[in-house]
Amino acid sequence: MTVQDSAAGPADGAALAAFTAEWEAWHRRQQAALADAHGFLAITGQHWLTADPQRFPDAPGAWSTGEHGVTVVLDDGEELVVDGTAVRGRHSFGVIPERGGVNAVWQDAVIEVARRGGQDLVRPRHPGHPLRTSFSGTPAYAPDPRWVLTGRYTPFAEPQPTTVGAAVEGLEHVYDAPGRIEFTLGGREVGVTAFNGGSPGSLLVLFTDATSGLTTYAAVRSLRVEAPDPDGRVVLDFNRAANLPCAYTAFATCPLPPAGNRLPVAIEAGEKIPHERAA
Known part of the structure; x- marks a missing residue:
């Protein structure tokens, strides 16, 4: 044909x-x-994780990744909501599959924890980001x-x-x-x-x-x-x-x-x- x-x-x-x-x-x-309030235009950073804990200006906690997956350690007064449950202190997201992800809520933002190209990353999504509000x-x-x-x-x-x-x-x-x-x-x-x-x-x-x-x-x-x-x-x-x-x-x-x-x-x-x- x-x-x-x-x-x-x-x-x-x-x-x-x-x-x-x-x-x-x-x-x-x-x-x-x-x-959308937490769509791609709301992303304020793309942070690639390593074995060494890192803090980022647009997300709470110190983030790292390793054999057992992604971990965040939250300071006193910091809190994330994961699957409807508030978490404090140390929290493990586990091993995230390729092209998979988990969204954690922080105040009016969503912290996306994802895996792309074999690497783990954190992408905070803030509704007030100028790229979104001026779209x-x-x-x-x-x-x-x-x-x-x-x-x-x-x-x-x-x-x-x-x-x-x-x-x-x-x-x-x-x-x-x-x-x-x-x-x-x-x-x-x-x-x-x-x-x-x-x-x-x-x-x-x-x-x-x-x-x-x-x-x-x-x-x-x-x-x-x-x-x-x-x-x-x-x-x-x-x-x-x-x-x-x-x-x-x-x-x-x-x-x-x-x-x-x-x-x-x-x-x-x-x-x-x-x-x-x-x-």
Whole structure:
């Protein structure tokens, strides 16, 4: 099967209005999640833990990690709430799995304890952080049905462990890639490696294109793809190409695209460079 650019899409005014309204609702949800009181815009620091206890200006306690996982030692008068229970003194978070995390509440902040790229870290999230309070939304291209494409998903015989870089220099992520998506883009046959999405059967594509670093964030954009139909057909709506948190803050460990996911065409759709980075 040869995959072609999709010609299907809203053709009349009412359908186009509905298409645009659906996109606008999606974009509002994106912005609301990003600007949540304890979302990525609220992060005030990204502190990598070592065996030596360290104190940080935006979190209580002295933090360390070792064979038995992450530990914090709280001074008199300091308190965290973990899973609804107040803890004082010494508290062990145990061994945190890769890409896992625990949130501990401190006053109006959340202290994220996580593991990324084989290393433990602490990321305090304060609602009053200026990056969050001054957030005015993300610019984006106007939604256009011509950027809704069809593709063919082909699963690998076995998921393939795929190592990618990260927004943090020297850090790497390893994901199991279940397959590839092939489609036609700007008259060219292209293919991208797909990772598992957030819901059963869905897929996630990390990519750059010819707009990257010009009108869109240079390092990566992401596209969520619904589960393939029984024939392997998928829909790629590049109007919903989204920034990852690293587009807004240096305190993120976002994965970068696999080498083969650098598309040779300018995809003038989806989210653009955030105002925070453009400055």
